[in-house]
Amino acid sequence: MNDESLADRLAAQLSRYLGPNNARVAVRTFALKTIGCSPEQLQPRHLPQIFDSLKPMLNTLVGRQAAETALEQAQQAPLLFTALLPRLAQGAAPELVDELSTSGRKAGEAVEDYVAFIRDEILPNAEGDFAIGKDLFDEILREDHMVDYDSDELLEIGWDELRATEKMMDELAREIDPDRSAREILKEAKGDHPSPERLLATYEEAMRAARDYVVEHGIVPLPPGESLRIVETPVYLRPIIPYAAYMPPGILEEKQEGIFVVTPVDPDASEEEKEAKLRGHSSTKIPVTAIHEAYPGHHLQLSWANRAETLPRRMGSFLATMFIEGWAFYCEELMEELGYISEPLQRLGRLSDQLWRAARIILDASLHTRGMTVKEGIDFLIERCGLEPANAAAEVRRYTMTPTQPQSYLMGKLQILELIEEFKRENPSLGLREVHGAILSSGSLPIRLMRRALLGGRS
Numbered sequence: 519m520n521d522e523s524l525a526d527r528l529a530a531q532l533s534r535y536l537g538p539n540n541a542r543v544a545v546r547t548f549a550l551k552t553i554g555c556s557p558e559q560l561q562p563r564h565l566p567q568i569f570d571s572l573k574p575m576l577n578t579l580v581g582r583q584a585a586e587t588a589l590e591q592a593q594q595a596p597l598l599f600t601a602l603l604p605r606l607a608q609g610a611a612p613e614l615v616d617e618l619s620t621s622g623r624k625a626g627e628a629v630e631d632y633v634a635f636i637r638d639e640i641l642p643n644a645e646g647d648f649a650i651g652k653d654l655f656d657e658i659l660r661e662d663h664m665v666d667y668d669s670d671e672l673l674e675i676g677w678d679e680l681r682a683t684e685k686m687m688d689e690l691a692r693e694i695d696p697d698r699s700a701r702e703i704l705k706e707a708k709g710d711h712p713s714p715e716r717l718l719a720t721y722e723e724a725m726r727a728a729r730d731y732v733v734e735h736g737i738v739p740l741p742p743g744e745s746l747r748i749v750e751t752p753v754y755l756r757p758i759i760p761y762a763a764y765m766p767p768g769i770l771e772e773k774q775e776g777i778f779v780v781t782p783v784d785p786d787a788s789e790e791e792k793e794a795k796l797r798g799h800s801s802t803k804i805p806v807t808a809i810h811e812a813y814p815g816h817h818l819q820l821s822w823a824n825r826a827e828t829l830p831r832r833m834g835s836f837l838a839t840m841f842i843e844g845w846a847f848y849c850e851e852l853m854e855e856l857g858y859i860s861e862p863l864q865r866l867g868r869l870s871d872q873l874w875r876a877a878r879i880i881l882d883a884s885l886h887t888r889g890m891t892v893k894e895g896i897d898f899l900i901e902r903c904g905l906e907p908a909n910a911a912a913e914v915r916r917y918t919m920t921p922t923q924p925q926s927y928l929m930g931k932l933q934i935l936e937l938i939e940e941f942k943r944e945n946p947s948l949g950l951r952e953v954h955g956a957i958l959s960s961g962s963l964p965i966r967l968m969r970r971a972l973l974g975g976r977s
């Protein structure tokens with residue numbers, strides 16, 4: 519469902535070492551000189567050559583955290599090439615099944631060889647530092663996200679947002695139950711969840727209710743022809759999607775149908791394992807998930823972006839994720855202000871997510887520019903945000919691999935709020951629906967370019 523090319527993914531991985539511009543040049547040079555094709559023509563069948571070319575560089579650049587993450591991800595990849603590609607072809611392009619089965623098998627073998635290389639050669643000797651340093655971190659903020667703030671200002675904003683959110687959570691928790699903390703209240707709330715048999719239906723109802731509210735209250739215009747299908751996660755994807763995930767329509771697909779997959783609870787699991795899985799689908803959080811992932815969040819925004827007349831406006835998400843992630847997060851607070859999220863427990867849950875997003879800002883800057891260790895980052899998420907140790911470890915590991923991306927959620931939301939206020943001042947006669955329509959019709963651009971498109975020289 520994602521139109522991101524193999525070249526885009528390679529450049530994204532290399533940008534943390536080389537910087538965004540040099541990474542794109544490196545991928546283009548590699549494709550032309552080593553493979554003999556343009557970056558856009560790179561295919562899974564080229565993976566053996568790609569991995570062979572990467573090995574010398576990995577020996578000198580990779581630290582232990584990156585090596586462990588790469589190993590974990592690579593171990594899951596063979597199934598995608600050997601099983602997922604042929605199965606997708608059976609429904610979409612039956613004539614390609616044989617070709618994709620052959621190239622998928624070769625790609626899978628190349629990945630397995632790469633796994634052995636990381637496990638046996640890289641991991642035992644990994645000494646590189648995951649932190650990219652202030653200069654490169656600030657360059658990515660300027661070049662990819664097109665923002666004016668640097669890592670120092672970012673860190674200050676993160677701390678301000680964290681403390682303000684903690685204060686709001688404490689005040690709301692006292693309203694709910696003066697004798698218990700916000701964390702205690704939220705922990706108990708996880709016990710209220712759908713049964714395994716009602717899990718998929720509960721998400722369907724939540725998505726439909728959020729959509730109806732958006733339409734009835736004139737919050738955001740719906741793009742013609744959009745649709746969202748809620749289905750059980752295919753069996754071959756369940757190992758990498760433990761709970762649920764949204765898959766957007768492709769930027770060039772005529773039918774703009776998004777898919778939201780929900781992984782069912784394993785009927786053969788123990789009762790304890792079933793309960794642990796269901797606690798990740800609490801009744802408090804499912805309505806907020808529907809807002810964030812579907813209406814008026816990711817699904818609606820990306821469906822509008824895919825109607826843009828020019829490809830750059832559709833592909834802005836491949837440059838920077840600040841508007842996309844910021845929009846979905848902005849929608850959560852918006853729907854609370856408009857009365858859809860009204861129960862105190864739901865509001866407390868939304869604030870807990872905001873606390874986590876503020877912590878992401880702090881850790882993003884601290885890990886890469888202030889010498890914070892992985893252990894310190896994990897401890898921070900456990901102590902300040904109440905994450906489970908395993909989840910905190912997975913989060914921090916991701917942050918070490920994706921500098922500047924973790925800050926995009928809350929910082930994107932704050933920038934969208936500023937843009938909306940500016941646009942309202944310039945267009946006082948427009949209602950909320952029209953304001954949102956103008957913003958969404960601009961596509962998935964970095965917010966600075968969106969501001970220029972909407973306000974021109976007045977911004």
